Amino acid sequence: xxxxxxxxxxxxxxxxxxxxxxxxxxxxxxxxxxxxxxxxxxxxxxxxxxxxxxxxxxxxxxxxxxxxxxxxxxxxxxxxxxxxxxxxxxxxxxxxxxxxxxxxxxxxxxxxxxxxxxxxxxxxxxxxxxxxxxxxxxxxxxxxxxxxxxxxxxxxxxxxxxxxxxxxxxxxxxxxxxxxxxxxxxxxxxxxxxxxxxxxxxxxxxxxxxxxxxxxxxxxxxxxxxxxxxxxxxxxxxxxxxxxxxxxxxxxxxxxxxxxxxxxxxxxxxxxxxxxxxxxxxxxxxxxxxxxxxxxxxxxxxxxxxxxxxxxxxxxxxxxxxxxxxxxxxxx
Amino acid sequence: xxxxxxxxxxxxxxxxxxxxxxxxxxxxxxxxxxxxxxxxxxxxxxxxxxxxxxxxxxxxxxxxxxxxxxxxxxxxxxxxxxxxxxxxxxxxxxxxxxxxxxxxxxxxxxxxxxxxxxxxxxxxxxxxxxxxxxxxxxxxxxxxxxxxxxxxxxxxxxxxxxxxx
Numbered sequence: 255x256x257x258x259x260x261x262x263x264x265x266x267x268x269x270x271x272x273x274x275x276x277x278x279x280x281x282x283x284x285x286x287x288x289x290x291x292x293x294x295x296x297x298x299x300x301x302x303x304x305x306x307x308x309x310x311x312x313x314x315x316x317x318x319x320x321x322x323x324x325x326x327x328x329x330x331x332x333x334x335x336x337x338x339x340x341x342x343x344x345x346x347x348x349x350x351x352x353x354x355x356x357x358x359x360x361x362x363x364x365x366x367x368x369x370x371x372x373x374x375x376x377x378x379x380x381x382x383x384x385x386x387x388x389x390x391x392x393x394x395x396x397x398x399x400x401x402x403x404x405x406x407x408x409x410x411x412x413x414x415x416x417x418x419x420x421x422x423x424x425x426x427x428x429x430x431x432x433x434x435x436x437x438x439x440x441x442x443x444x445x446x447x448x449x450x451x452x453x454x455x456x457x458x459x460x461x462x463x464x465x466x467x468x469x470x471x472x473x474x475x476x477x478x479x480x481x482x483x484x485x486x487x488x489x490x491x492x493x494x495x496x497x498x499x500x501x502x503x504x505x506x507x508x509x510x511x512x513x514x515x516x517x518x519x520x521x522x523x524x525x526x527x528x529x530x531x532x533x534x535x536x537x538x539x540x541x542x543x544x545x546x547x548x549x550x551x552x553x554x555x556x557x558x559x560x561x562x563x564x565x566x567x568x569x570x571x572x573x574x575x576x577x578x579x580x581x582x583x584x585x586x
Numbered sequence: 587x588x589x590x591x592x593x594x595x596x597x598x599x600x601x602x603x604x605x606x607x608x609x610x611x612x613x614x615x616x617x618x619x620x621x622x623x624x625x626x627x628x629x630x631x632x633x634x635x636x637x638x639x640x641x642x643x644x645x646x647x648x649x650x651x652x653x654x655x656x657x658x659x660x661x662x663x664x665x666x667x668x669x670x671x672x673x674x675x676x677x678x679x680x681x682x683x684x685x686x687x688x689x690x691x692x693x694x695x696x697x698x699x700x701x702x703x704x705x706x707x708x709x710x711x712x713x714x715x716x717x718x719x720x721x722x723x724x725x726x727x728x729x730x731x732x733x734x735x736x737x738x739x740x741x742x743x744x745x746x747x748x749x750x751x
Contacts, residue, residue, distance in 0.1 A: 256629055259605045262612075265591045266598045273595055283592050291592070348602070348714065 260308075260345050265290065268306040268341040271350035271374045276383070288327060289338050295383070298394065302337040302386055309344040309351070312371075324356055324365055337389035342371060350374040352382055354584040357389035359493060366585040385584055387489035388496060394489045402426040402486045402577070403433070403459060404495070407469055409537065410478040411547050419544040421537040423472065423506065424498060426486060428575035433460045459483035464572040467510065468535060471553040495579040501538035503580065506551040508533050510569050513556035521559065528562070531569035536578045590616060596645030596683040597623050603690050603712045607721045609728050611636075621670035622678070628728055637735045639677040642667070642695070644706070647685040658705035659684060659691050665703055671695050677734040679727075682706045688714040692727060 269281045272293055280294045281304075289303030311317055327334050338356035343349075353369030372378050372385075384400035407423040427433060436458050449455075461483070469481050486492060510531040514522060537548050557565050592598070593614040601612040604626055613625045622640040630636050644661035651660050661682035663671075671678045672695050680702055682691040690712040693702065710727070712720045 256608055256611070259608055259611060259629070262591050263602055263605050266602050269592045270595060270598050270602070281592060283589060285589075 264308055264343045264345050265306050267343050267345065267348055268304065268350055271341070271343075272304065275374055275376050275379050277379070286333075287323060288334065292336075300383075300386060300390060300392075300394070302339055302390070304352075305338065305340045305355070307340060307342055309342045309349075311342060312340075312353070312369075321355075321365065321367055327356070327363065329363060335391070337386055339386070340369060341374070354385055354389060357584070358391045359389070361391070368586040370584060370586045381581075384489070384492060385582070388492040388582075389584070390489065392489075396487060396489060396492060400486065400492065402428055404484045404486050404491075405465060405468075405481065406484065407472055407479055407481045409472060409476045409548065411476050412478070419541070419547040421504075421539040421544065421548045422498075422501075423468070423535050423537045424495070424579050425468070425535045426577045426579065427460070427465070428577070429460075430575060433462060433572075433575060435459065454485070456483060459485075462572060464569065464576065467508065467555050471508070471555060472506075475551075475553075492582055495582050496584060498538045498579050499583040499585060501540055502542060502545045504537050504539065504545065504549045504551075505534045506537055506548075506553065508535070508553045508555070510555045510557060510566075512559040512562040512565075514559060517559055529566065531566055531573060533573045533576060535576075536580060538579075590614060593617075593623070594643070594645070595685060596643045596681075599645075599683050599685070599688055600624060600641065600643050600681045600690055603714070603720065604724065604727075606717055607724055609721075609724050621667065621674065624681075628731060634732070635735070635741070637677075637731050639679065639731045639734075640671065640674055641679045641681050641692075642671050643681045643683060645683040645685050649686070651684050651686070652708070653705050657708055659708055660705045661702075662704050663695075663702040663706070665701070668695060668700065668702060669698055672698055672700070677731050680706060682708075692723075694730070 269291065272279060272281050272291070276293070276295065278296045280296060282292045283290065284292050286303065288305065290306045291304040292301065293304055294301050305320070324338065329335060335358060337354070337358065340353045340355050342351045342353065351371040352374045353371045354366055355369055357364045357366070372382060374382065380397035380399040384396045387394040387396060403426065405425050405427065409421045409423055411419045413419065438458065472479050484491070486495070512528070539545050539548055591614060593616050597614055601614060601624060604610045604612050608629060610626045611629055615623055615625060621642065623643045624641040625638060626641060627636040627638040628634060642663065644663055646659065646661050648660065652658065653660060659682040663680055668680070671680070678695045680693050680695050691706060691708045692710045692712070693706050710723050712723055
């Protein structure tokens, strides 16, 4: 096919994907060495640039040249101080992926050389919005899908020589009808002031059986561990989670199984092939020499065999609301 | 970058679909001419000429965009606007776009008898992600445009035209 036609289709597919999937957005062509489109989200005044390329571009030398040009971006120009994304268009199957290239964090430009690419579709629209908000200097409230409870477990291990190793288990939970804040009625001004200074009391955050299993099994093995809960509401908090990408990351595996001790052969036969509730959480370790302490951790929780099918289904529902900060990293 | 390739959603849907097999080049006019939205031309193969044609695009994002009785797309073209399109001496077409499915329907607009005041027929259909089916329809369109220009004998008329300039 004519190269010019391919290029025009590439731009049009990218523009359409943005217009169709990001509600109330305006896409304009611009003459800039850094991006092809300026996209404005009308209701939030969020503005970002989009560079449009074909899907193979990220693996070419031209991409390296383009990154070099971004490093030299003129930050004194106000129109350059916006997040920049790359739209990688597959002209054959007409799919468009979005990657996050340049963010403005703490007043400085931050370049993501290996951007993680997300399919630009309606299902991912909120996630993409929240990513972009975290790349912008303005503190913005996240979309409903972006709001979550953040659980942080500080894990400590004391070696025989007294030396301490630290890791941080961080995971997120979605709000549901059952998993919600238990806000008390604020009765006096003193309590109001306390909240302003210290934030929401820990006992008002939701904490269900799944949170209990995750924390208690860690606590059994690492008795000095502590847990706190926070809310993920604003773009700055998402940015804080993204900073975890600099850590060493290991997966801790969990398995919730029926306790088969004392079960009759008939029950055992019935349970043969029954699924266990398996899941994992990530531990973030700053010091490379502490990685060995926390890697290959496997935790098993046995629960009463009576009513296993209900227990299993209840845990599966809870696990479905569990996510990792890794889902919010904007670089591979 | 290439400039002036971004337009309204419906116009870009039609442009993307017409260009998908490399038979046509499409230019978006961005509302510069009220009578039509796209100027398209055949990408010549061998001795073919880049014959041009015009398209007026009408889009709908209605949840039920088809008439019940004869399954026509409810993208009405006002009579005055249709006549303005028909008055152009090039081959002229109306494209109806169902934005929810991205289905596109092309109808000729040659004769002032044509009436698309309420809806347009859905005979010639272009769909997303089915190049094999679309190319058959696009070839029909190409043949239509070539036949029109051949009928005018433009290849002989133009070189023999006695310009007074």
